[in-house]
Amino acid sequence: MKINGFRxxxxxxxVLSAGLVVAGYAFLGVWLSNWLASEGWPxxxxxxxxxxxxxxxxWQGWLFLTKGRTNKNxxxx
Numbered sequence: 819m820k821i822n823g824f825r826x827x828x829x830x831x832x833v834l835s836a837g838l839v840v841a842g843y844a845f846l847g848v849w850l851s852n853w854l855a856s857e858g859w860p861x862x863x864x865x866x867x868x869x870x871x872x873x874x875x876x877w878q879g880w881l882f883l884t885k886g887r888t889n890k891n892x893x894x895x
Contacts, residue, residue, distance in 0.1 A: 836879035843875020844868070 847868040854864040 832883060836883050839882060840872070840875045840879045843878065844872045846875075847871030 847870070850871060851864050851867040854867055855861070
C-alpha cells in the first residue's frame with residue numbers, strides 16, 4: 819500500500835476522529851438511558867434515548883467529514 823502524501827494521513831485522522839465522535843455520542847446515549855431509567859422516566863423514552871443520541875452523533879460525524887469539501891477550481895469572473 820502506497821501513501822499518497824500527507825493528504826492520506828489527514829483523511830485517515832478525520833475518519834478516525836469522526837468515529838470517536840460517534841462512539842462518544844453512543845456512550846452518552848447509554849448513560850442517558852440509564853439515568854432516565856433510574857429517575858423513573860417511562861421505559862420507552864429510556865430505550866429510545868440510545869438510538870436517538872447515537873443518530874445525532876452520526877449526523878455530527880458526517881458533518882465533520884463533509885465540512886472540508888470545497889470546490890478547488892471556483893469559476894472565474
